Amino acid sequence: MTRRSHPTPISTLAICMIVASLVMAPEPIALAAGPDKPLIDSTSSAQDAQQSSTVSQEPSPDSSAEGQDPDAPVKPSEPTNPDEEQEDPEEPQPPAYDPISYEVPVSVTVNNGGTLQEADVTAKLIDQGICVGEAANSTEGTIALPALTFDAPGTYSYKLELTAKDRPGFSLAKPSLTLDVTAKDEDGALRVVSLSCDGSPVSAVRIDCEWNEPAGTWSLDSQGWHYTTYDGTRVANATHVIDGRAYRFNAQGTMVTGWFLDGAVWRYYGGQGTAHDGAMRKHSWLWDGAWYWLDDNGAMATGWHTVDGAHYFMDGSGHMLSSGWKWLGGSWYYLHGSGAAATGWLLNGSWYYLDPASAAMRTGWQKIDNAWYYLDGSGAMRANGWMRLGNTWYYLYASGAMASGWQWVGGAWYYLGGPDDGAMKTGW
Structure with missing residues (x-):
């Protein structure tokens, strides 16, 4: 009878030793696709650690693949696209100015013969709904408001609210005014350059008051x-x-x-x-x-006065002069019977020309309505024929206007220069 053989039994201690050897065995080293990751010395400075962190890049898909060649060149970073929106540089700050002070000049006027009393008018200067100054008028008629301060160029708007003292017959023409003060940069310094009141440029603000005296x-x-x-x-x-x-x-x-x-x-x-x-x-x-x-x-x-567009002359006693030629202040004038001085052309035996603006009689050459006329020393106009002045000859029409250019006179041709010349030419 053949005897069947059996395996040798393993003891419990042997099994425990086998398990322990499996647990304690070192992890097998895998073949890396690249060089080992460098170690960071724990004693290195924080700066070295920061630089290491900066240099480290997020791996591309290819760099994480197994089998990457450790000697392959590093892929350069993508260039910056100039069309991409970049962070705006810091905006420049406006220049700083030394603050300036400005006192708004204000005066008070009473119409209709009224008399201004102290503190008849009180003014409040309002800036964006806030009262920044208040003052009442003096006996001289001025209001001294507190000075305003400006530290930047611009136009600053204020409202001037007015209150009148409660006394019979006295009132304000307007209860409020709008003021605009403009400051500008001049050579790096601020200066107030204009003041306006209710939209009109002014040198000083004027407050008008009305006086209607109660009946006496x-x-x-x-x-x-x-x-x-x-x-x-x-x-x-x-x-x-x-x-x-x-x-x-x-x-x-x-x-x-x-x-x-x-x-x-x-x-x-x-x-x-x-x-x-x-x-x-x-x-x-x-x-x-x-x-x-x-x-x-x-x-x-007394003297010259213009009334309804006409010129009149009153002597030192106030008497109005009239009727005829008058020698006044070194010039001749002609006064009608009404006392009004003649102006323009005047026929008084001869033709005379009186200045339209001053009424003074003119003499010598005068260009009137684009024609030249000659008025002699008496003011009389020369006309109708040849006239010699010095060594020069001129020809005047019957109207008195000076002739020019080619003219047929007395059976011969003459050349009398241009329109503003009129002198007869001779020779070549």
Whole structure:
């Protein structure tokens, strides 16, 4: 009988030793596609570590593939595309300026003969809804607002809000004004170059106030008419405006009529058809044995004055001159019967030409309406024939106009130069 053989049994200790040897065996080294990764020395500086991190690039798909040649050249980085949006460089900062101060000049005016009292008007300077200054007027009529400060060029807008003192007859023409102040760079420094009020350039802001005096009372005694204002004051030694007309009262408070010497100026009171016939005459002719002209301020005129486009001359007594030739200030003038000075062409026995602007008589050569005329020393126009001046001959038509170019005169041809020459030519 054949005996079957059996394998030799393995002990438990042998099995444990085999398992332990499998666990402790070193990992097999794989063949790398490239060089080993360099080690970073833990003692290296932070700067070396940063440089190492900077040089390290994210591997391309090819570099991670197995079997890459370690000696292959490194692929260069892609160039920057100039069309790609780049980060904007830092914008330059505007230049810095030394701050400047500016005081807005403000004055107050009262119309209709009113008198300004201290603090009649209060002004508030508003910048974007915020009050940046407030002041009231002085007795001189100025308002001193706090100075403004500017540190950059530009136009700065403000509102000037106005308040009037509550007193009878006094009011503001406008409750507010718009101001614009412009500062500019001049040679690297700021300077205020313009000021405007309500859109109009001004050198100073003017606040207009209205005065409409409450009614007073007239009274009549043996001396004449008197006037007492609304507050009980009798007007004396003054000119007073009542219902828009100016009246003069002497030291006793009596209303003046007729001529009155106001300083160095003569004025005339009366003749206006008012109840008391004492209002000052102005911008009107007055007949008082002679004609007088009273200007817009009521002053008696002397010398030359233009009224409704015509020139008139009043002597030192205010009398208007008229009718005929007058030698005035070194020139001749012709005055019509109305007193108005003649201008342009004048026929007075001969033709004369009076300057359209000044009315003075002209002499010598004058170019009028594109034609040349000759006016002799008396101002009379020469005409109709040959005229010799010095050694030169000229020919004048019957109208007085100077001839020029080729002319057939007395059976012969003559050449009289160009339109602005007129002199007869001889020889070659």
